[in-house]
Amino acid sequence: MFHDRERELEKLNEIYSFPGSTFVVIYGRRRVGKTALVKEFLKDKLGLYFFVSEKDETLLLEEYIQEIEDKLSHHIPRYIKMKFTSLEEIIEFLLEFSQEKKLVVVFDEFQNFKTVKPSLFSSLQKLWDEKKESSNLMLIAVGSYVGMIKRIFMDRKEPLFGRVDELIKLKPFDFWNSWTFVRSRIEISPEDFVELYSALGGMPKYLLYLPRYHKGNALETLKALFFDEFAPLREEGLNVLKLEFGRFYRAYFSILEAVSLGYVTPKEISDKTGMKILTVGKYLSELTNNYEYLAREVPVTENPVKTRRVAYRIKDEFFNFWFRFIYHNYTMLEENPEKVFEKFKAEFRPFVGKTYEKIAQEFVEKLDLGFKPERVGRWWRKGEEVDIVAYNRSNVALFEVKWSNLSLKDAKRILRELERKAELLSLKGRYKFGIIARSIEDKEELREEGFLAFDLKDIIR
Ligand SMILES: Nc1ncnc2c1ncn2[C@@H]1O[C@H](COP(=O)(O)OP(=O)(O)OP(=O)(O)O)[C@@H](O)[C@H]1O
């Protein structure tokens, strides 16, 4: 059963309804669900799906001719088997076919044309420029290697620069959608799911391992998925990212590993990796702006451009987990997987705590706070931190997030502490204080006292 992606499908259908030709790029990291999305979109339309595998042009042509025959032959009067001797001829034919009838054409793993036939990008550009006005083709290029896709379409020196009408980045499911995706397939407790989500993130492909691998306990499940000898995700980070970064992947890996271990400022990363601070800066900027694997965060009350308080974070839960616990322990994992797993068990709880902060923030962004926040995020300063601050000109809400079961007494102590921290923030307005934990004893009482109090039950309501 196809799950969610409502916004993406809506966007694609809107583009489909435009008269004339459009060039759409859908990109996103491996396994995020790009192929599933385009296949779902094609279901009720006249469209062709071409997978660009890295083989000879002649072999690709055979496959593509078959697809054309399957989908289009009954739309062509007196059809006789087509002969095409190049990819260009196919593209020209499809552009001409669509002069009479709206047509969708998908090239999946579009970046592979670079190895199949590098000259295709410039011949496609010429054909497109010449024929798009008179045809009705929705051309969709799907790509997995984010850096490569951006180069093909956004680098001025490349022939296809400026030809894309819509660029859609497909992201992993958010927490809520990941939960409903998995819940419709297996019985699982919300507590276990938060722990598993900390390692798998909202990646449909990884979540789909759970029906087979879930052992009724998150730690044992993670052991089978990541730590055992034949664990399916043990090499996954390497498999996905090595191709993305190419020959120089080691430097990128060192940086990502350092960030996953909690070295989050350029200075800390430079000290940890031994790379010069200028080099680190260059890689950080590539990983943030080009590859989009890192997010650059600043305290939520500060100006993102001017502030010098910057921290980097790995956006994808899976990569964060993989670098932190698998890549970091690669050598030991070969020799003594049990030992690595024991070490992991001791460190996993605080790690889940961090993920829960993100889940809580997603929840707060959708919450009715009684005002509309302009910004929502984390705030920190030497030795002090507030997990979530949501504010506008005249209202402020502060939250502490805890991945634990709180007694009423604990909760009150935490809220008092939060009231003290409010003094450190230079925000004016009416303040509200809140707490989001795994569970809270007597949260009703806190609510009656005017506090915001939520636990996992509210998040997955
Ligand atoms: N929205 C969805 N609903 C149900 N299943 C999905 C959805 N998205 C992805 N999946 C499933 O998750 C798996 C990975 O998705 P898919 O192959 O589409 O990803 P991809 O981005 O094309 O990955 P790759 O880079 O490996 O080609 C597939 O088994 C697919 O069926």
Ligand SMILES: [Mg+2]
């Ligand atoms: Mg795919």
